Amino acid sequence: MGIVPESGRGAAARVGAHLDASAAADPHTLRAHNLGIVMRMLRDHGSLTRKDIEQSTGLVAASVTNLLADLSGRRLVRDVRGGGAEARGRGRPRVMVEQVPDRCLALAVRIERTRVTAEVHSSAGVLLDSASRSVTLAWGQPGDVAHAVAGLVARAEGIAADHGGLLLACVVTVPGPVSHENRIADSVEFGWGHLELVELIRAAGVPSELPLEVINDSNAAALAEHFALPLPRPGVMLYVEASIAAGVGGGVIADGRILTGGRGFGGELGHVTVDWRGRPCHCGANGCLSAYIGPDALLTSARLVDHAQLAGRQAAMDEFRARLTRGEKRAVDVALRAGDILGAGMRSVYDVINPTTLVLGGYLAGMRRWIEPGIQMQLAPRTEKLAPVAVESGRLGRRAGLVGAARHGLLPLFDDPTLVPPAS
Template sequence: MRQPAPAARAATSSAPGTVGDVRKANLSRVLSVIAAAGDDQRLSRADIAQVSQLTKASVSSLVADLLAAGLVIEIGVHRDGERGRPSVGLVLNPARCVMGMEINVDYIAAGLVDLNGKLLAHEILPRTNHRSTASEVLGALGELSQGLQGAARAQGLMILGGGLAVPGLVNEEQFTVLQAPNLGWEGQELDVAALLPEPKTRFRLFNEANASALAQQHLMDAQDRDFLFVSGEVGIGGGLIIDGELFVGPQGHAGELGHVVIAPDGKACSCGGRGCLETVAGQEAILAAANLGSAADRISRQERMSQLCQALETGAEPAVGAVAGAGKSLGIAVASAMRLYSVSTVVFGGHFAALEQWLRPAMEAGLQAHAPSIAGQARLLCSPLGQTSALAGAARSVVGDLLEAPHLLVD
């Protein structure tokens, strides 16, 4: 495997307590203050000194480094009631961004996210990835990335780093997909340097559901520090946010809701097990139960999903029954997850959000039947992010890393 350039790796820390450590911490402190300011706020150096509790001289020196690194820019600000020359405010540089990418079963996607977490551009390319090798898929994604890199340069944007989300278990440190049954991949090392050859900071690999949970977190209220994100595609993934942080467990694989067993004598699953939630409530499972073909058909899954929605609109069977069955099983799995992780908020993405009006009644009934003591406290929400969630979450996580470690660009 061709490893990413050294610049893509996080810099190693110097010995604790050194002057360099203090300066790194203070750089992050100042940048965090600027990043936390509202859209209508333009903090001056004096404002930053007051909020950060650093001296004005220190702030001026740190800001000079951040300006030189291109992470912030100066902007003139007229304060209410003041006359004359405007003061100078500081904001995150809108011309700096991070690229997020996603590989899924039947599409690849890429997008750009700025330092404020705003999605600037998004491109999706339908592609049958299940029959392709990892190198073939990364080749196609690399071409999509190159096109977006060219568009970024044309707009004066600089890409500082990147993140990739895939529908499977991953080892981020080794850039390896450990297992992605719906892609047919196992133990696949990814040449991520082919996707973004010269990242200024780092490149990260994510499980798709975890990345989506991180993207959803940006939309939640401040008090919503615990929730389960359930992604619905061909497979079903789960991402857990506990006390405001992504929870992945000791081996990094927590939240695999799609492979919770809800029917011990049920259908065989792509994971090698039997009776998993995915075999009833995954996209392909619902479409098959609705007599809308299979993955082997020439018609795309997107077209078949459209046919499913049309059938549901008219109340036609077996579509209504297929979705109701999926909803009931989803309610059972969610009941187990809520008890296990002690969360009351569950957010649904992908086809679960698209099918909400038909899924919800059966899902709530399943939850009530199997967990009546907690069903009343359950908050079942649907994500508005659609197919942007995974790539946006991956990119925003890299942005967060950068805001915490700006010395990667300053040094």
């Protein structure tokens, strides 16, 4: 739905979007909707003139002024002097509108085996704080994770207070599937099954008013990589990442949100079947993509298992990459084959959700030169007749998960900026 006029006069004639009958009955909903559109424009473009906003929304100047006054009253936006006319030495400097850089904050927390890492990001994309805590996870037990997260929340509340900002959400990422009810279903890495981590974190002292969510780490990374793409961003994007530490993960982004399906377990692209009688996967199935392009599979095919035992798996993967760059035949063959297998998996996904972009993360990003030909060849029966798929390397690397978790936590602000009360 596009911009909807709050009072039909004036703006109505300019609006091409259809009016939603239920929304039309509720002025607050309309206002929230229109404020959200302005906030999303500022999120996506950084700063804009009032004229830019009028032209993009089709609203008259008075309506734009009114919406900006509302957002300004909540201390969400501010005026800044633009450089355009001033730099050319004529006329008055342009006044631009931008988000207040430290008003709305989200805390992103990544849980790993020995460490919990946290970052505080603002809705304007500013990183305000980063911190980490060592944790001890016994297999299958949450250990002191909940207390570590609660401590990081308290720290973030302090950062928000220092800036006169609001901490709007805490989003925690974990490896493995997480249900819509925030229940960690099965974390192979930690041995957590059906763990109610949110309840544990609340019990450790996080106030009930702060929205607290647990999501899958690859899904978070997918969302960050989606926002890192140039405008206009793809309607449906696939993300596949692979790393020594966490194996193969993935995510689907649709309409700017993580698509997790009916119960929350969607987007696990690493477990798409590429051979129904194939290699066993740790998930319990056979022939998952993960069993062919995961770190152990690649190191085995590249005959680097001994190297991994002597020097560690990361060193072995670095060696694989070095051999690839030198053009050594075995390494190149392994990478080309990985591209074929990944492409076959993505063809199945193409038929279900018709993505326009595939973003590669982790070590797959650095292998794109060798794996993209296979991906495109496998997709060709679809992409040549229907529509192409752009294959890109992720832009954010290891940072993607935390950036995406913060983005996810701030999405409600951009749907309804009135959740931030007027500033006193």
